[in-house]
Structures are given as structure tokens and as C-alpha cells.
Amino acid sequence: xxxRPYVLLSCGMSIDGYVDSAGDERLLLSNDADxxxxxxxRSGCDAILVGAGTVRQDNPRLLVRDEARRRARVARxxxxxxxxxxxTGTCDLDPQARFxxxxxxxxxxxxxxxxxxxxxxxxxxRATVIDAGDPIDLPGVTGDLAxxxxxxxxxxxxxxxxxxxLTAGLADELQLVVAxxxxxxxxxxxxVGDGTFPWGPQRRADLIxxxxxxxxxxxxxxxxDRFQE
Numbered sequence: 162x163x164x165r166p167y168v169l170l171s172c173g174m175s176i177d178g179y180v181d182s183a184g185d186e187r188l189l190l191s192n193d194a195d196x197x198x199x200x201x202x203r204s205g206c207d208a209i210l211v212g213a214g215t216v217r218q219d220n221p222r223l224l225v226r227d228e229a230r231r232r233a234r235v236a237r238x239x240x241x242x243x244x245x246x247x248x249t250g251t252c253d254l255d256p257q258a259r260f261x262x263x264x265x266x267x268x269x270x271x272x273x274x275x276x277x278x279x280x281x282x283x284x285x286x287r288a289t290v291i292d293a294g295d296p297i298d299l300p301g302v303t304g305d306l307a308x309x310x311x312x313x314x315x316x317x318x319x320x321x322x323x324x325x326x327l328t329a330g331l332a333d334e335l336q337l338v339v340a341x342x343x344x345x346x347x348x349x350x351x352x353v354g355d356g357t358f359p360w361g362p363q364r365r366a367d368l369i370x371x372x373x374x375x376x377x378x379x380x381x382x383x384x385x386d387r388f389q390e
Contacts, residue, residue: 169206170327179344192376193375198379207310207313212321216254216260224263224264244311254283269289270284270288274295320353334382334385334388340377367383369383
């Protein structure tokens, strides 16, 4: 087994690079056809990872929606939904969030060492809390996922998680959807934050495919020699 899973980053953004608005209402960056594509990608993964901020802000379900895809997973000997994973420094998470309460998939919470005892008290039997070091060791997280049998990991955000995976060189593929509008608000969250990335003017990422899906465009980049068609 590889020392880490194949890591696929998935994100939608506006033309000017924002992934949400600065307000409380969630900004929809995609369309029904692309949501279905994402559902198909999810169904082919062993686990889906989001940051704790995404759990708090978006309250995602992280489930495979299409019943035929769920049945196909069961026929392969898998659970209907991929394992749910989050990474947190403080475990300031609501045990009633949909991440924990919906679906039968295993839930894994990688937590900074100082917060592990309180995280285990807070979440009780809703999730497995794993000590991820202090500061959090992201390569260690991916290594532990591999040891748990996770071969294909989908990272769905938010910006902090995307930034950390990219700057650490832990991403194998990026699927980036561009929505046909601008947000134009510097207070809104962006796709990534500041950091030193392996890809820059002197090392351009490999664009593998471009696909129009209704009014959005999917850009698919290979970010390592482990890229899988």
C-alpha cells in the first residue's frame, strides 16, 4: 500500500477566485449537472475530507446522493457513503452537525494534541478522534488514512485545507470548477490563501482536461506523477 492515499482536490470558485460570499447565505457556484458530476466523483472515493471551518460554516452532509451509485458501492463490498474526515485544531464542532448525524459511514476527526481529551468528551461515540500532533501533521494524517485502508481521498475544502494540501505537496489532482460570475468582495473566502506552492511561473501545473458543463467550466490538473485518468 502507498504511504498516503491518492489525493483529489475538488473546488468551485467564481471567475475572480472566491469560493463563497462574505455573508451568512451559502453561495452556489455550480449547477445541477456539475453537482451530479461531483456526486459521481464522491462515489468513487474511499473518504471525503473537509476542514472544521467547512463543517461549521456549511454543515455539509458529505453523502452520495444517487441511489444507483450507492447500490454500486454496496455491490463492491463498500458502505453506501465514503468515510467522512475532518481536521481541527480546537474541535469546536457541534456534535449535532450533519457531518456526524447523517449516514452510516465512519467519521474520523483528526485533532491537535491539546484538544484531544475535550474532543473525545464532546463527540463521544459520534466519531473516532485521532491525535494529529501539535501542530497538526498533515502528512501524518494522510499516512494514518492509508493505514486505515483509504486509497482514494477527496478533499472538498475549505480554503485552509486546500492551501495546506497544496503547499505540502500532498495533492495528486485538482478538479476546479469556474462559475460565470464575480464576487468582488475581498472579505469573502478564496480558493487558497498565502503560501509557497510547488507550482509557480517556473513550474506550471499540467492541465489535463477542460470540460464545459452547462454554464460552468471544469479544469482538471495533474499535480503529481501519481495522476490517474
